[in-house]
Amino acid sequence: MKVNNPYLQDLTQGIVKENPTFRLLLGMCPLLGVTAYIVNGLGMGLAATAVLIASNLVISMLRNFIPPQVRIPCFIVIIATFVTIIEMVLQAFQPVLYEALGVFVPLIVVNCIILGRAEAFASKKPVLRSLSDGIGMGIGFTLGLVILATVREIIGQGTIFGPDPESAIHLFGANYEPMALFAQPAGAFIALGLLLGMVNVIFKRFNI
Amino acid sequence: MKMDKKMVVSSSPHIRTTESVQSVMTDVLIALFPVALMAVLLFGYKALVTMAISIATTMLVEALWLRKRDVFSDGSAAVTGLLFAMVLPPAPPWWLVVVGAASAIIIGKQVFGGIGYNIFNPALVGRAIVVMSWGGHLVGRIWSAPQPFIFGADISAVTTATPLAGHEEALAVSLTQLFIGNTAGCLGETSALALLIGGIWLFYKGHIDWRIPGGYIGTVFVMGILFGGGFYDNHLLTGLFYVMAGGVMLGAIFMATDMVTSPITHKGKLIFGIGCGLITMLIRIWGTMPEGVTFAILIMNAITPIIDRFTVPQQFGGG
Amino acid sequence: MSNTVFKGGVHPDYHKEMTDSMAVTEMKVPERVIIPLQQHIGAPCEPLEAIVVGVPVKKGQKIGESSGFVSAPIHASISGIVTAIGPYSHPLGRPVQAITIESDGEDLWDDQVKPAGELEKLKPEEIRKIVREAGIVGLGGATFPAHVKLSPPADKKIDIVIINGAECEPYLTADHRVMLEKPEEIVFGLKVMIKALGAEKGVIGIEDNKDDAIRVMEQIISEEENISVIRLHTKYPQGAEKMLIQVATGRKVPAGGLPLDIGVVNHNVGTAVAITNALREGKPLIERVLTVTGAGVNRPANLLVRVGTLVSEVLESCGGLKDTTQKLIIGGPMMGLAQPSPDVPVIKGTSGILALTDQDVYLAESSPCIRCAKCVDACPVQLLPTAIAQAAEHELFKQAEKLHAADCFECGCCSYVCPSKILLTQWIRIAKAEIIKAKKR
Amino acid sequence: MLILYAIATLGLIGLLFGLFLAIVARVFTVETDPRVEAVKEVLPNVNCGACGYAGCVNFAEAVVHGETASNGCIPGGKDTAKAVAEVLGQEVTEHTPLVATLFCIGDYGKTADRFIYEGIEDCAVAGDFNGGFKACSYGCLGLGNCVRACPFEVIRIGLHGLPVIDREKCSGCGLCAKACPRLLIKILPLSDDGHLVFCSSQDRGKTVSKACKVGCIACKACVKVCPQEAIVMEDNLAVIDLAKCNDCGECVLKCPANTIHKRSAIPSEGAALAAIAEEVVSETA
Amino acid sequence: MEKLLSIIFIYILVDNFVFQRFFGICPFLGVSRKMETAIGMSMAVVFVMTLATLATWLIYTFVLVPFNLSYLQIVTFILVIASLVQLVEIILRKISPTLYQGLGIFLPLITTNCAVMAVVLLAVRQEFSLLESVIFALAASLGFSMALVIMAGIRERQELAKIPAALKGSAVTLITAGILSLAFLGFKGMLTL
Incomplete structure (x- = not known):
């Protein structure tokens, strides 16, 4: 199947073919750090997506004004500004999530995906394409976070939509003894490693 | 002279030992036999069930992963299975044994390319995973006490806590008990006697080198004397307690000496043993x-490539 | 007197009982010999000008020579007529120029062959010349020209001469029989070497599984002041130059160096006998003792064989090969060379002909290294064979060089002990070849 | 007031760093050509080295600096050449597709082995060992150095012990030809489906006929019969000049050893390939 | 003094930045392939992390806090780090070309190394004093280096292994890191601040 629409292409590229999590292996730190629960993973993904879209837009708009020699510091300042905004928003409206994500919220600023897209895409392409690239990459990253978080939460906690007791759904009843390993850092590494292997097998199978 | 038959031509040497990977693994299994026997004598038939589940799981998982019919194959899976059972309490839930044994083979071994390529001791990877997942089943005071049906007279003296849990527990166990093994602990770790017999067999067959167990046990002994808290009047006995209680003997003789995951150089083996001892006591x-x-052995496994890299021996007449 | 042992080494099944009680018998003179022009380390020989197809030659007549210093002349081993000069298959693998002589049935000595005179009256240079002219090379298998080892550079003082009677290779008993049957010649040869080198003492090293040979030698030297016999621990590769020297003298040959760097020269017992024959009777090296053995041989034996005899004929004189023979080896089982066919001539360095049957021949897939480090324990040079082999397999020859691959002398201990049946020695050989290639560039 | 502070502080810090970095950037910039990156993007990026450069980046640099032609990337073929030329604004130069051809058909049934080789499976190593286990000292040993050298995985050892090259997918990069210690693989234009002498033995006819059923015995029958005079003898080997060959097939009929074939008719090539390749796949899977 | 020693011990072994906190995973995966590069990167990280913490602590304490501008920390810190890396690069090139050869190629990678950003943020958030902050940065970077070097050793060995194709590269590296993380859990809770 060949997609001729460049916007659609940019969009799907980030989700499947150049998925930042499973293909480009970018943004690993928050991916491992916040995926003990699906809710946290989703929150992180959306926050990063917001920054990604905003920074892609602004950088694409300013691409002809930024002198190439100092482009990286400029990108960083732009990204940092949006990250600060997101941090303030989260702190104000989602204090629980903000606490759960901890230092990984400010660390969005050094997320390689965002700077990478700014450098490789937004600084070269027109605004609308940068927008669809940002959305695609953002969805791809969020997808990665959610998939890993789902695996980890189901096996490691036996729930989905925890840790808030009100929203948490216990999948296997009260007698289930969760494999706590997956709630821990070590489990995050192992789960992601195995997941990557599986994705590689699937991608190879379907020749992507 | 006319020759019709085609000769085999190869590079020298033209003779080989009869030893093979399979025979090495069989020797390890033989060495583990006294330990397993002691476990059954001490903890009863449940120990046998645990071992059987573990070995069956490892062999089956390996055969499935490699798509092989020959379940025993080189025997390394059976060794991993038995070793994994040795580091479990006498009667853990069956699913815990299955998950742990399967993890040992998959995450501990096959992911790295199978036999010869694993970085970490598979049985210990399995144990670390179950300890971190279901710690409640593995540590603490809920272990079933040994039910020795040959050392019946000693039942009353046995506590249900592992001797390393605290000073009071330690003092409740005599060193003789630790030596014979009628105390709480993992299946394979309680009987120093059985472990020694297995170790001597492996040493006699040339499969282990004195440096790793020597370095390990020696370091634990010395550290025990120096920092062990001296709960015996004689500090040497305190050192001995640290050697015989818990998993040091099992670790030093069967786990740290795992060929694949320990250094190949002589100096490296000694460093490896001492490192294991230091981290264990820390x-x-x-x-x-x-x-x-x-944890000590896993950490030293990780450093093994570095140790090997920096302990390349001086060649004959070199330097 | 038992000495310290060297580090490493292995204890294979020795199988020496097959031939060690059999006295050396002389094989009948062959109808035809094919004498390769290279039977030694160093420059190959050229046929002499007079040697062309059709000319008659006598036994002991020089037929090939090279102007190079590290070389040894070649002599006719039977009397007869030269019938061909051209390439012929050679035990070392590649065809080599060879002179074919058809026997005239008379087996007459060349008139050049005559005694050299009293040892007391000969000067070291004269001894060296005699040894060179007799075409004597190391008979232990390395075939290094003997006169070169008797000509140390002026700045190197040699004080000890070692006679190597270890014969650590399994199966082989040729040296053992020579020691039993020609002890006096060995000691005389040793004295010649001591004189040629101006050395102080001689040592004869024999492995302790050859007790009778030790007793015979000890008796012979009981009158000699500066010659002693050393009882060596039986362990392969005890007969390797560096190991033997370390055990016999306590000195270590430096890596990449030669024994003469530490004042030692080392010769095989067969070489000593050849030197004695050259001095006393003027005989050049045209025959040698070799062991024909192995489960594939119908009548194992120790034979005195003319250089240039075809291996197939030697085997025939031993009753031929059994049908179960799978592997034919020139030399011992640890360092010998497997032959595709018995259609190769015996050369000066041929210490044995070994026929292994399908029961001894190991045909198995190698499995991944389990890092048991048995090769590390077995390596007499203290290398890490498995690490070098792995580097070679992945073409990391720089790394192999850092692991001192070049110091390996290919004794085969590592491959012997490997439970995974990895071809360690062959990989290391590849690494060595690549390292030398890289150096030349 | 607070906002003022914020703007002032950030502005000041930004100004300071900005100024500083601007100066630094001007002093220390290394000029890079964006076209190099663009060229690299359209290359296959397998870093096979068939172009003669260490990797795709190096090739891209060379193309941009005009050191090599835009069609230098052999594996990329026509499409890549076109894309590279587009990036550089050059005209597309025509590129003939190349394919690797093995000049030996002495497989298991045709060439005897002198002995059973037991050792490292590498053609160079085995070939050095007593002159190689094959009766013919020029023939293919089939231990797969070419297979391992191929970055595109289009060579496999067939069931009869000789490598099978997938003509459709072969890019003609030539790495297999370099890897073959006996120099049995030649890179030829794909389009010429002429006749070739599938033998590389330079031994005399007597030796060849002893060693191999399908070796060129240098009988010159083909030289005599060829109406185009396209066949000459070189080093005991018949060589067909593809430029002169008109595919009449006379030589195939005359050749007593069955050494000459139409390229598409022999197992390691052409039509039969698909079947064999499948066989191999099912065998190894 | 005791606190300083605790910080060192904790952030190297107990609360290792890579194994337990997930900071700097990208460079950890990226430059752990070869021992030489791992050591080069380690040295660069130790150098930059310590220096960056020193600089940001000073700016934070003496500029941002007095003016009530702590919400500007992200922007300021990232700017400081980026500039610092550039500065180090230039100075190094001038002063010690040999060291630059060794470290130079790793310096740009550090700007986006979240371990650096994390260390400066955490130093401020945990309200460390200047000395404590610097020691903290040193310990954290040494912990990062240790992880990197151990991993490089393992990966050099894995280069020679027959790892299943799908797991080659990052997947097996992550699993290895997971087991390492497990192993270092042995030190868990050994010291607290």
Whole structure:
């Protein structure tokens, strides 16, 4: 199947073919750090997506004004500004999530995906394409976070939509003894490693 | 002279030992036999069930992963299975044994390319995974006490806590008990006697080198004397206690000496043994965990490539 | 007197009982010999000008020579007529120029062959010349020209001469029989070497599984002041130059160096006998003792064989090969060379002909290294064979060089002990070849 | 007031760093050509080295600096050449597709082995060992150095012990030809489906006929019969000049050893390939 | 003094930045392939992390806090780090070309190394004093280096292994890191601040 629409292409590229999590292996730190629960993973993904879209837009708009020699510091300042905004928003409206994500919220600023897209895409392409690239990459990253978080939460906690007791759904009843390993850092590494292997097998199978 | 038959031509040497990977693994299994026997004598038939589940799982998982019919194949899976059972309590839930044994083979071994390529001791990877997942089943005071049906007279003297859990527990166990093994602990770790017999067999067959167990046990002994808290009047006995209680003997003789995951150089083996001893005692004395053998050996496994890299021996007449 | 042992080494099944009680018998003179022009380390020989197809030659007549210093002349081993000069298959693998002589049935000595005179009256240079002219090379298998080892550079003082009677290779008993049957010649040869080198003492090293040979030698030297016999621990590769020297003298040959760097020269017992024959009777090296053995041989034996005899004929004189023979080896089982066919001539360095049957021949897939480090324990040079082999397999020859691959002398201990049946020695050989290639560039 | 502070502080810090970095950037910039990156993007990026450069980046640099032609990337073929030329604004130069051809058909049934080789499976190593286990000292040993050298995985050892090259997918990069210690693989234009002498033995006819059933015995029958005079003898080997060959097939009929074939008719090539390749796949899977 | 020693011990072994906190995973995966590069990167990280913490602590304490501008920390810190890396690069090139050869190629990678950003943020958030902050940065970077070097050793060995194709590269590296993380859990809770 060949997609001729460049916007659609940019969009799907980030989700499947150049998925930042499973293909480009970018943004690993928050991916491992916040995926003990699906809710946290989703929150992180959306926050990063917001920054990604905003920074892609602004950088694409300013691409002809930024002198190439100092482009990286400029990108960083732009990204940092949006990250600060997101941090303030989260702190104000989602204090629980903000606490759960901890230092990984400010660390969005050094997320390689965002700077990478700014450098490789937004600084070269027109605004609308940068927008669809940002959305695609953002969805791809969020997808990665959610998939890993789902695996980890189901096996490691036996729930989905925890840790808030009100929203948490216990999948296997009260007698289930969760494999706590997956709630821990070590489990995050192992789960992601195995997941990557599986994705590689699937991608190879379907020749992507 | 006319020759019709085609000769085999190869590079020298033209003769080989009869030893093979399979025979080495069989020797390890033989060495583990006294340990397993002691476990059954001490903990009853449940120990046998645990071992059987573990071995069956490892062999089956390996055969499935490699798509092989020959379940025993080179025997390394059976060794991993038995060793994994040795580091479990006498009667853990069956699903815990299955998950742990399967993890040992998959995450501990096959992911790295199978036999010869694993970085970490598979049995200990399995143990670390179950300890971190279901710690409640593995540490603490809920272990079933040994039910020795040959050492019947000693039942009353046995506590249900592992001797390393604290000073009071330690003092409740005599060194003779630790030597014979009628105390609480993992299946394979309680009987120093059985472990020694297995170790001597492996040493006699040339499969282990004195440096790793020697370095390990020696370091634990010395550290025990120096920092062990001296709960015996004789400090040498305190050192001995640290050697015989818990998993040091099992670790030093069967786990740390795992060929694939330990250094190949002589100097490296000694460093490896001493490193294991240091980390074990660091965790035992200053850590929050009662036992550190698993972690110590895993950490040293990780450093093995570095050790090998920096301990290349001086060649004959070199330097 | 038992000495310290060297580090490493292995204890294979020795199988020496097959031939060690059999006295050396002389094989009948062959109808035809094919004498390769290279039977030694160093420059190959050229046929002499007079040697062309059709000319008659006598036994002991020089037929090939090279102007190079590290070389040894070649002599006719039977009397007869030269019938061909051209390439012929050679035990070392590649065809080599060879002179074919058809026997005239008379087996007459060349008139050049005559005694050299009293040892007391000969000067070291004269001894060296005699040894060179007799075409004597190391008979232990390395075939290094003997006169070169008797000509140390002026700045190197040699004080000890070692006679190597270890014969650590399994199966082989040729040296053992020579020691039993020609002890006096060995000691005389040793004295010649001591004189040629101006050395102080001689040592004869024999492995302790050859007790009778030790007793015979000890008796012979009981009158000699500066010659002693050393009882060596039986372990392969005890007969390797560096190991033997370390055990016999306590000195270590430096890596990449030669024994003469530490004042030692080392010769095989067969070489000593050849030197004695050259001095006393003027005989050049045209025959040698070799062991024909192995489960594939119908009548194992120790034979005195003319250089240039075809291996197939030697085997025939031993009753031929059994049908179960799978592998034919020139030399011992640890360092010998497997032959595709018995259609190769015996050369000066041929210490044995070994026929292994399908029961001894190991045909198995190698499995991944389990890092048991048995090769590390077995390596007499203290290398890490498995690490070098792995580097070679992945073409990391720089790394192999850092692991001192070049110091390996290919004794085969590592391959012997490997439970995974990895071809360690062959990989290391590849690494060595690549390292030398890289150096030349 | 607070906002003022914020703007002032950040502005000041930004200004300071900005100024500083601007100066630094001007002093220390290394000029890079964006076209190099663009060229690299359209290359296959397998870093096979068939172009003669260490990797795709190096090739891209060379193309941009005009050191090599835009069609230098052999594996990329026509499409890549076109894309590279587009990036550089050059005209597309025509590129003939190349394919690797093995000049030996002496497989298991046709060439005897002198002995059973037991050792490292590498053609160079085995070939050095007593002159190689094959009766013919020029023939293919089939231990797969070419297979391992191929970055595109289009060579496999067939069931009869000789490598099978997938003509459709072969890019003609030539790495297999370099890897073959006996120099049995030649890179030829794909389009010429002429006749070739599938033998590389330079031994005399007597030796060849002893060693191999399908070796060129240098009988010159083909030289005599060829109406185009396209066949000459070189080093005991018949060589067909593809430029002169008109595919009449006379030589195939005359050749007593069955050494000459139409390229598409022999197992390691052409039509039969698909079947064999499948066989191999099912065998190894 | 005791606190300083605790910080060192904790952030190297107990609360290792890579194994337990997930900071700097990208460079950890990226430059752990070869021992030489791992050591080069380690040295660069130790150098930059310590220096960056020193600089940001000073700016934070003496500029941002007095003016009530702590919400500007992200922007300021990232700017400081980026500039610092550039500065180090230039100075190094001038002063010690040999060291630059060794470290130079790793310096740009550090700007986006979240371990650096994390260390400066955490130093401020945990309200460390200047000395404590610097020691903290040193310990954290040494912990990062240790992880990197151990991993490089393992990966050099894995280069020679027959790892299943799908797991080659990052997947097996992550699993290895997971087991390492497990192993270092042995030190858990050994010291607290």
